[in-house]
Amino acid sequence: MEKPQFHKIHLPPFAAFLFLLQFLSVAYSLADNYFFINCGSATNANTDLRNFVADLNSSDSISSSFSFTRHSSPVSQSSGTSSTLYQTARIFRRNSSYEFDVPNNGTYFVRLHFFAFSTPTDLSTALFDVWTSGSSLLLNFTGKNSSNSPIIKEFFLPITPGKFNVYFLPRESSFAFINAIEVFPAVESFIPDQALQISPAGSNNSYKGLVSRTLQTIYRINVGGPTITPGNDTLWRRWVPDDGYFNNPETATSKFQSSNPSYQKNLYENVTEKTAPALVYKTAKWINTSGQFNITWSFNVSKSDRHLVRVHFCDIISESLNTQNFSLYFYSNFSKLINSYEYAYQFTVPFYLDFVVDSDDSGHMDISIGRLDDSAVPFLNGLEIMKILGNSGLSLSEHKKEHVFLMVGSILGGLGLIGIFVVLFFLVFRCxxxxxxxxxxxxxxxxxxxxxxxxxxxxxxxxxxxxxxxxxxxxxxxxxxxxxxxxxxxxxxxxxxxxxxxxxxxxxxxxxxxxxxxxxxxxxxxxxxxxxxxxxxxxxxxxxxxxxxxxxxxxxxxxxxxxxxxxxxxxxxxxxxxxxxxxxxxxxxxxxxxxxxxxxxxxxxxxxxxxxxxxxxxxxxxxxxxxxxxxxxxxxxxxxxxxxxxxxxxxxxxxxxxxxxxxxxxxxxxxxxxxxxxxxxxxxxxxxxxxxxxxxxxxxxxxxxxxxxxxxxxxxxxxxxxxxxxxxxxxxxxxxxxxxxxxxxxxxxxxxxxxxxxTAMPREPHEDSTIGGSAALAMPNVWQFPSMNLSIERDDLPAIMDDGPYTKVRTK
Structure with missing residues (x-):
């Protein structure tokens, strides 16, 4: 139930009186640690079991931030653009940020939704960067590839309790835009702290410190199966078929298993539906040709970055409980022996393995499974590839001045108290x-x-x-x-x-x-x-x-x-x-x-x-x-x-x-x-x-x-x-x-x-489109999270890339 509305005023030093009337905003009730924002909209958007809360009411008066609504008729769900979520956008002409009050420590999903509609402004011409409180997410990002279907950029970030900011920084004379934002926690230990590190030459050692790094999802593949939409994933992920990445389709067969995987019977990993949905483990590809010893998937990746690769297995192929031994290859050099019964003594028990894979500077990554002998039946159910981003160390919060907030029960009462503070502020300052x-x-x-x-x-x-x-x-x-x-x-x-x-x-x-x-x-x-x-x-x-x-x-x-x-x-x-x-x-x-x-x-x-x-x-x-x-x-x-x-x-x-x-x-x-x-x-x-x-x-x-x-x-x-x-x-x-x-x-x-x-700079063209999808996003039955506080404030800090004031959209 929504709390009574109240007014919130922010007085930034050196600019309180000048911008006084611009910071009046309506606040909403707290939303624990799940944040879904429908940017640039005056109405909430319900899609895929989430309630995206409108931010327009709290930020419509800010001169450097304004909203655009798509005035054309609602697009069909088959195009991948929800009739509500992608009909509006928040546009920033100056450096701006959303601020979230995160109550708990852990790894969080951060998803950014971009859909470049062209009414009244062509959003595809935008050029901007996106940062968080501790790292860069997108550099020189453009929405030009999102004109037909949304681009959804997904990141995993370690976040500590307190203020967490997502900054939008227009490049030069351009602007930034955003259609929707998601910030919510992943399950505990979703990202491991260490994994086996693979070099292109085939050597390996242990890579530590993953849990403190920022990761960007590049690929999420349902091997042998169809697209899995966010509405069919408990963490609202999108899984795409592997057909476009599979090199030799005639040598492999896809299989579907009707019964659900036995999550609870994995011996070594706490695998649940939040690890991967049942539809990933109910489908697979396996080698079907006698004499064919390897099948390969190829992916375009950044030439200079390491990637965390998560490989999903679930034996829905074998007809008996004989041990299945086969090899997993990276770059055709390193091989890992896979024994499905090392992780379970039954069929249909899912498990996954994590690897940190170094770049070979080619811009390509090959992942293969192969037979050790004619009796083996290699199989694969799913793949996730996440780029390991460099930590920027951009401590924007350490440079912020201490702010004073005044919360009162009505607009008139708030303005009266603010007037007193402004007068005292300038009297003290002049002295x-x-x-x-x-x-x-x-x-x-x-x-x-x-x-x-x-x-x-x-x-x-x-x-x-x-x-x-x-x-x-x-x-x-x-x-x-x-x-x-x-x-x-x-x-x-x-x-x-x-x-x-x-x-x-x-x-x-x-x-x-x-x-x-x-x-x-x-x-x-x-x-x-x-x-x-x-x-x-x-x-x-x-x-x-x-x-x-x-x-x-x-x-x-x-x-x-x-x-x-x-x-x-x-x-x-x-x-x-x-x-x-x-x-x-x-x-x-x-x-x-x-x-x-x-x-x-x-x-x-x-x-x-x-x-x-x-x-x-x-x-x-x-x-x-x-x-x-x-x-x-x-x-x-x-x-x-x-x-x-x-x-x-x-x-x-x-x-x-x-x-x-x-x-x-x-x-x-x-x-x-x-x-x-x-x-x-x-x-x-x-x-x-x-x-x-x-x-x-x-x-x-x-x-x-x-x-x-x-x-x-x-x-x-x-x-x-x-x-x-x-x-x-x-x-x-x-x-x-x-x-x-x-x-x-x-x-x-x-x-x-x-x-x-x-920060590693190279960006590959495929990175603008691999996460976005074109399947329907709306669901008839909506599970609604509580709403969140949204308020606008303008910081007295100078802009990072231009001379304009600094704007924040703040969630409470």
Whole structure:
């Protein structure tokens, strides 16, 4: 019975008032751990003993998500498109997600239904990716092959209790769509944790950890029998006949057994109807020709992936209880002896075997059964082939801000309370903004720094005295500035490695006369770093202003600057994965500066020498002497130009209007340096190559960008990862600041590039159609699960692939 309706409001930070009226939604009762969603519809759809709950009521007001209804007459059931389930679709122009509250740990089925009807928009033109909270499911997916019958993509995922998200990410200027979603638990131990691993050469060992991997169903075959529709399977699976995959039909006979299999008599496996329906075990193929020793099934598979292959047996062939010994072959090399009475002492007792089969790079997998002698009668009942997907590690949930939910009994009451929260939110936020820090004139000197006189004692007002370190402690830490401890020299002055009395290792930066930096930079560094803490921002331990000194003491970064690892160094070259992780870390640090609790700060001097690496190569942004506060209620900050030549935002240079996007431009230059391992400005090169940004974009337009990639990276970079990285870099370097992404967008894009690097990319054409079917899906007798909660919320996080807001469809 449906619970009384109530209203739910979500207040995302930084955007609560702007989107206030868009988040009102109706919630429904909880549905345990079974979730079936009829996407884009205002009515439920009953099909194959499932009740797909409409999501339209809770998300119709979201601008980046809208529904389409197929206005043509209902299609016949023989076409495979249910008259209700595939008549509507939810369409996303921006990155969006469904969120499920999963109560129990275990392996879950996740099925995604796609049917590309063309009224009023041609859904077959969609191009998008689908991810979950922990792995990628579909990359560069298109619905063009689903115009005649649905594509149903099925996955097995390990899910822990809590929030589970399915993300839809449109590619470039395209869109994403979905017709229906299923999320429900598989039976316990449905996926084994280990299985025998088979190589193309015939060797084998044990493969462990299957239960923690994401699997995608590629084939589910009923050998010797007809199509089994979801309505005839307790887990709503579709099994297709083997005829299209069988190589030598004249040498085998199909057999049907009218009596049901004896599930309970299997000796080693807990085989039930949820393992495979009775119709799988009641049909089989067996070798019927004297002298024919093998029969083979061939499948197109991904060239670069491992597959879990489940082989189903049930002896409905033998006429007596004589032992049946025969062989199972993969790639005609590895063979497994099959003795049906090792698993049961009776006929019609089902069992199955699991194998992890490595690719032989051909894109084909052959599975055969064969005789050991003329008396043997080899048989096979069913096959399942599941691709083992790489775990992406995309921890979207760890980046989410903490949200505040307000649940009230009516719309008016909810809006009234929200109004109070919004007012308090902005009052508190305004009080926490930093005061603007005025800086002096910029001069085009090397490094782009202005020159100031040294300070005199007592001229720094309102400093954080808790961070003040006596000069004697500095002398002790650096052994009175011993030359052997000098580890660098920057625009501010010399940097020494030191050890404080409490054992803390530190980097001690001492200003020198004529260094190009002075009191304002020193003051700004302390004011900024005393107010912020972030994993990807260097931490200030303290400062010293005694004896006319300007000394800053930071946490020690064992691996120096990013520049040290890119060029002109004897350090080993960084791998592409390391470079991506460093860029992601730096981008997160800058994103925190721009949007974090300190009220908004623009760095103004983003470059590889200001990105430091700790002993684990974790990136931390440093050197905040030129930073400027960025009031959130201002769209521009008027200021005299400061920065470093080669990294300066051209729009900022021309207009003197500073925004957060100036840091984005500088970071785009850093990304090019990471890719190409050369400085932003190299005056000794030919004229067209002097400026890295201009040279890189020229090469890109000529299709030669890969020619200027760091030679040490050749052969390391996944082409899709490189393509995403270059696309992100080009966005950062747009001439107009409004066309550039936010730093939040940048680090999402870079994380995506990292996942593309770590995720096997090849997709075979058959993968778009093997799971979909064309048989009837509707059933007259409907077993209805309870409905689920559905609500819409918009996250304050930036989009992963575009500049739009982030949308979620949330199930409760």
């Amino acid at each position: 926490r903004k930093l005061k603007p820090i005025e800086t002096s004139e910029w001069s085009p000197l090397p490094g782009g720094r202005s020159s100031h006189s040294r300070m005199t004692e007592g001229t720094i007002p309102d400093m954080n005295l808790r961070l003040k370190i006596p000069f004697a402690e500095i002398q002790f830490a650096t052994k009175n500035f011993e030359t052997k401890l000098l580890i660098g020299k920057g625009g501010f002055g010399n940097v020494y490695r030191g050890t404080l009395r409490n054992g803390t290792e530190a980097a001690v930066k001492c200003s020198e006369p004529g260094s190009g930096q002075g009191l304002p930079e020193f003051q700004t560094e302390i004011m900024v770093l005393s107010k912020i803490r972030h994993r990807h921002l260097v931490s200030l331990i303290g400062y010293c202003d005694e004896r006319s000194e300007m000394i800053l003491v930071y946490e020690f970064m064992a691996n120096g600057t990013l520049r040290d690892h890119l060029y002109a160094s004897d350090k080993p070259p960084l791998s592409w994965k390391q470079r991506l992780e460093i860029c992601i870390g730096a981008a997160k640090g800058l994103h925190y500066l721009h949007k974090g609790s300190a009220g908004g700060i623009i760095h103004r001097d983003v470059k590889p020498t200001n990105i430091l690496l700790d002993k684990n190569h974790v990136a931390k942004v440093s050197d905040f002497g030129l930073s400027k506060s960025s009031p959130l209620d201002d769209t521009h900050v008027s200021t005299t130009v400061k920065g470093t030549i080669g990294y300066l935002d051209p729009e900022y240079f021309k207009s003197q209007q500073l925004t957060e996007k100036s840091d984005v431009y500088s970071f785009g230059i850093v990304l090019l340096e990471v890719l190409c391992a050369r400085p932003a400005i190299e005056s000794m090169l030919p004229r067209e190559q002097v400026n890295l940004a201009e040279w890189a974009m020229l090469c890109k337009n000529k299709g030669l960008l890969e020619d200027i990639v760091d030679p040490s990276l050749k052969g390391q970079i996944n082409p899709d990862s490189l393509r995403k990285f270059i696309e992100t870099t080009e966005k950062c370097l747009q001439e107009c600041s409004t066309d550039r992404p936010t730093m939040g967008d940048v680090f999402w894009d870079l994380e995506y590039a990292l996942q593309l690097q770590q």
